[in-house]
Amino acid sequence: MVLIIGSSQLRSALRMADVIKAVEEGFKEFSSKRAVMPPRCRIDVEGGAGAFLFMPAYLPRAGAIAVKEVSVHSGNRQARGLPTVRGVVILSDPKDGSPLAIIEGAALTAIRTGAAGAIAAKYLSNKDAEAVAIFGAGIQGRAQLEGLAEVRGIRKAWIVDPAEAAAKSLAEYAARTLGVDAEVCSDAEGACRRAGIIVTATTSRVPVIYGKWLDGGVHINGIGSHDPQSREIDSEAVLIAAREGKVVVDSYEACLSEAGDIIIPIKEGAIARADLHAEIGEVAAGAKRGRESELEVTLFKSVGISVQDAAAAMAAYQSVLRSGAGVEVELEDKVVI
Template sequence: MTETLFLESSDVDGLATPAEFVDAVRDAYRQRGEGAPAEPRTKLGNADPPGFLTTYAAILPDTGAMGGYMYTAGFGAEDAWFTTPIFDSESGEPLALLDGASMNPFKTGATGAVAADELAREDASSAAIIGSGAQARGQLRALATVRDLETVWVYSPTKEHREEFAGEMDRRLDGSVAAVASATAAIEGADIVVTATNASEPVFDGDALEEGTHVTAMGQYNPEKRELDAATIERAKYVPDLRDRAFQDAGSFLHALDEGVVDEDHVHAELGDVVAGNAPGRESDEEITVFDSGGTGIETVAGAYLLYEKATEAGLGETIDFAPGSQALTGE
């Protein structure tokens, strides 16, 4: 038997800071750039009841961990359930099983922050956030660890939601956070634009982006999801989390391909290649950059292992026993 740590959401909620997630995720993408294995998501859909099952995984040799997400959404519960197993990358033994829902905005936000650190201008001090949910909160909190944000404008279609978000973040961050009445108003003059939505149509006009803007789009994990228009993709240096994912489920990029405004060579590099120094990030103050974040096992394993280490130090969670295959199959 092998003792494995089981961590509930209440065990890991608030256990690590946004900056700690950013550091862990940055190192994970560095490992990916140096050859660590990772694959895009697999997604199995179900018609009745409607729902889907998703998995993705990665191995992080330097971290010493591997694993990923398996989660469901929809079905009879009409909700989402996130499980995160992590294993020792040398022995293969299970280390922990996490209820992964509460870490989701933080590990995803950390990925956006790592990309912004590589692709946004060094002097970037203003941001636009399109969206006002948990993912938008995670993106902004992580972004504030890599750039000194003086001004943030937030837009979402529901006035109450954007104002609540702005008030909460204004109290939490050093800079000023204010709600605005349109996406156009939000992106005007913004050095960094973050889209954290479930939109199926573009949320702003790409022709309105100013030169030098960096865009992080994190709601494009389905060919039908399309936060960015073809103009944004065409104008930008385009960096996805995983190259293969860009051609599998990155909705905005796939639409731009279909419209003929870009070709396959428009993918500049994976984020890991930029972090590892294999490909340049931003090369001028004038270029527009886009990071397309659809979710990978890279940040998932990095975030989960960070929480596992901190929970172990704090004595949190409970142990459960896993029988190795040799024992379970023979009964010995």
Template sequence: MAIILGDSDLEELPVMQLAIEAIEGALLARSMGGLVSPPRHNVSFAEKGDLIFTIGGMLDDASIAGFRVYDTFKGPRHEQITAVWSTETAELQGLIIGTRLGEIRTGAIGGIAIRYMSSPDARTVGVIGSGQQARAQLEAAALVRDLTHVRVYSRSERNRYQFALEMEERLGIPVEPVGSPRCAVREADIVICATSSLTPVIKADWLKAGVHINTVGPKMVDEHELGLDVAAAAHLIATDSPEQVKAYKMPFFLEGTASAERLVDLAAIVSGKLTVREGPGQTTLFCSVGLAGTEVLVGARILDALKARAGAD
């Protein structure tokens, strides 16, 4: 019988660590052609909104397939459903309902980008944004780098102080709320931009040489949280899904610029096919767009961990 989980069930396991392991395996499989990950598919319901499907899985001996679906309907609460099948047995292994899995998956992809693209001795982080994805990105960063200090800025003073209190307690490292985005990023080895801003939130000349940046928020040509100056300053620019970049209805924010020609696949970096840093002063940029199918693989890893724990009990 399939297992059905909700957000609260995910708190019983080290889900971010499980997700990072699953994402790393997925990107290695992608580099060898073993990951199914087509661009997301939108089904429109006129002015009501869309249902959006991401479908994918792994082509190996323990083959997993499935989908995630979420909505853009006008309402106070938005649920997501992730379904996981075994393609070997045709068994529906489980359903995960809620928003937490998507946050964890995206955070874990950002964590893998930081593991493979940031300087190995990166210790400090500047965070712009104080929502759930900023939390997930920082949690993942703390699992892949030995962090010593974090600064956070968001437009709401209350929100950035709450973020600092919560994440300092969760991670066990100092998290300092600051009064400007420049103060948050100017000495950071790693910068995380996770906002809903439609205009750039940082400038290239605020950043130290050799920084790594993750951008998670809007990335369309007329609406983007990161400026073209930051992309132009980057020695290397990567994304988790070049296919999704090309499939957007609106052009990607780098389209038509010289920076677009330098966009590479994160999977090629994880597999060692591309060298990231040739010197300590080189800046790197990761543009998160959402690699389809990875929610399914993270969900499968969580379901397996719960089954293993139940068996041990």
């Protein structure tokens, strides 16, 4: 039987705490070279209608093998009223090849990325950090706030987003669901200076935070940018983290090829490859150090890697199976030929 898990089943049955635990173990497997993560495969649709991306991963210790398929059709929203980006994750049993689950990909991606930000904050932010500045009030801003609330006693949030309605909606959600005193903020610099943790989860191609806004002790989660020409964090901020704290990434290889937040400062000569302190999996495993003083400025840059999808997919499968929230279907004939 294969479990079909939609976004509503994920939200009702899957706890962020369980995903944080699973993704942390996945990061450890990845950084210790036990995980298998082949290169991403891209297929462009004829006529430029769209593209499909396929991202597989295998986590031996977790007993999870999964592939995420993501489609990107830029004309969907205007022409058809459909999402631009859609995805599914297929989870299988590595022991016998049985398909275990087919999971809606957008919601799972948001949750696992929120978990990654939480793991980074767990090891890199000050333990008494209570205030957060969230840049970007979309699904990822919400997931980042949910993750942070699991690992730190977040009491105050400033939501920075040019779309005031979205910012207000996230602030109301944070107050109602997480018990966080959240308010919409138009003063980006002021939000940064008041926060112990800063999250960038925007679609901006240019910096939204600057080094001159950073005070000692702050931690930054750079989440939104994931191509070589775009960045949310300026070079001065990255340099400050490299010199006065630590720059940590989810994957050296992925960030050096996809993350403008890292690539651009290296090209400008602000930092060097050697300034990347660690992968988060190395820090979580104790192979590299996390925060060492209250005054360090730390930066975690994530572009997202498929081991997160495999780890989160297994956590989702187990949670939904226990809750009975998903729909089971029989894909195969019972007669073995």
